[in-house]
Amino acid sequence: MSELKRIKTVEDVKQLVNHRKLSHIKVGLFDNDGVLLGKYMGRDKFFSALDSGFSFCDVVLGWDCQDQIYDNTTFTGWHTGFPDKQARILPDTARNLPDEENMLLFLAEFSGDAEQVCPRGLLRRVIDKAASMGFLARAACEYEFFLFQETPDSIREKGYRNLKPFTPDAFGYSVIRNSVHSELYHEILDMAQSMNFPIESIHPETGPGVIEAALVVDDILSAADKAALFKTFMKVLAERKGLMATFMARWSSEQAGQSGHIHMSLVDANGQSVFYDPSQPHGMSAVQKHFIAGQQRLMPEFLALLAPTINSYRRLLPGHWAPTRASWGVENRTCALRLIPGNEKSQRVEYRLGAADACPYLALAAVLASGLYGIEHGLEPTEAVSGNAYAQSSSGEQTLPRSLYEAAQMLKGSEAAVNYFGETFVEHYAATREWEEMEFRKHVTDWELARYFEII
Structure with missing residues (x-):
């Protein structure tokens, strides 16, 4: 290495x-x-x-x-x-x-x-914008993924039904699970280290066969490379061991969705945090406040980059550990944006809206660009949410699109998206999401058959 x-x-x-x-x-x-x-x-x-x-x-x-x-x-x-x-x-x-x-x-x-339409190229353009404002972004991604005792052939033979999870039942943070299966965990850690996307922590998450891995923080472009490679080669490792890993946003109506949370901070040209101000409540500087405000404001317009599939919207439901509106709070995991107070090195914001199915380059570009927008326009966030964000009402500006098609329309109509991402990218990417929705509408689901076949 x-x-x-x-x-x-x-x-x-x-x-x-x-x-x-x-x-x-x-x-x-x-x-x-x-x-x-x-x-x-x-x-x-x-x-x-x-x-x-x-x-x-x-x-x-x-x-x-x-x-x-x-x-x-x-x-x-x-x-x-x-x-x-x-x-x-x-x-x-x-x-x-x-x-x-x-x-x-x-x-x-x-x-x-x-x-113009290359995802890595898009992220670099946003990084250049940050640099022109005097900022460097640092980021880390953490992913939940489900493992199954299945193969590409077996899941197709079963019609994606009655799949056998790697481990049964919910047993979050289980030392029993990660000790019994320590060989697999060590193989994951070794692969990540040898391929230069080191893992900061990994553990069983709540759900049958689900694992969460948090990658080490890095400059934002390297963080995107590492996140994208982790998702790819986690699948490779699993299949070589007769297993399968999925990063779908939500693979089962009985299980919660799979997150792809993004932690981000800004530093200046000297590497000093511009988010941390010990004189302010929660250590939140004015720059970080504007950054969060921009993320709030543009979350609905940029959602298609963070929730890019039909399945993404199966996750964004109350009580499923996924945000349902553009809210923020201090150490509040029911919010879309979680301010994490810390020190010069650890003060950051966690973008909890992100799901495991998003392209890391596009997701990180959306998270950074929206924050920069808030700084550029001196925006102020709404009042921080205390308690359960799912149970609280919100303004119209905080309402998120409820489908991929709606999200694509908001992206197409976003002036900020054109300014940060370019008209060619916005037009192309929005069209690809419209295509995805059209492909879905061609198909009759099991839910429709069971609900309507006899009765209607």
């Missing part, structure tokens, strides 16, 4: 590949659903791509998570012929690949005009 931390330049990468005598290298990039797509690339081709970029078919920007082509997007589609777009390899993203001997993985991102 220490060897890879020194890799910063193209020349560093070439020396490493030659030292390992690799004939091929794995290269991948993330799409707008947070899915890692890529290929093994021959050494000579890889070196050429390091020097001058490489071509990647832009169909990966024009299809959904089931490889179905969008018919409503303008950036790419049948009407463009799906040309190649330029991409660049990122030397400082080098990772070892467990169980693939000396094989290396490098992340890439789209360049040129495709950068």
Whole structure:
């Protein structure tokens, strides 16, 4: 791992590949659903791509998570012929690949005009905006995911019914569970360490087979890379062990949803916290107050980036450990935004609206951009919620969209989204969410059959 931390330049990468005598290298990039797509690339081709970029078919920007082509997007589609777009390899993203001997993985991102709709490119644009305001963002993601004693074949044979969880019943924080299955927990920890997305803590969560893992804090772009890689390779590790992991927002009507909480703070160019002011209540500086206010104000408009699937909205219900409005409170886990008082190093805000199914790059971009918006406009948050936020009324501005389609319409109509993300991205991404909703409406659910078949 220490060897890879020194890799910063193209020349560093070439020396490493030659030292390992690799004939091929794995290269991948993330799409707008947070899915890692890529290929093994021959050494000579890889070196050429390091020097001058490489071509990647832009169909990966024009299809959904089931490889179905969008018919409503303008950036790419049948009407463009799906040309190649330029991409660049990122030397400082080098990772070892467990169980693939000396094989290396490098992340890439789209360049040129495709950068406008590339999720990693989007986050970098928001980071640049923060830098222009004198801020650097630090972030950490924590994920809940369910494990099953199933395989890709068995879940399909069962029609996704009667799946067997990795462990039975609810047993949150159980030392029995993580001791009986310590081998798996250690494998997860070792993989995360060796692939440079180290885990700060991991434990059984409340629910059959559910685990929660909190990743170590880092600069926001690295945090996004680490979160996206963790989700990908947690699934890989599980399947190699005859298990399956899901990061769906809510996989069962009997179980609570799966969160993807985001912790974020801002520092200045000298690395000093701009959120912490010991002279103020709860240590909350004026900057942090404006930041939270912006997140509150734009949460409804940016929700499609944080709740990107039809299933996302199955989680946003009262009493399911997920916020139902754009509320905030001090150390209050029933709120969408949880102020965590601390010190120079730990003062932060937890964006609890986030779900496990969101693309980390888009989710972090939304969380940061909305906070910056509050700082730019000097916004003030509403009164902090005390007690159960689910049981309290809210103003219309705090009301969240109740469906993916509604969220897509709010994103399309958001002036702030266009200003921070660009018109091309907003148009393209909103269209992809409209497509997702249209695909869902084509299908008849089991609930509809059971409710209407005989009676109506």
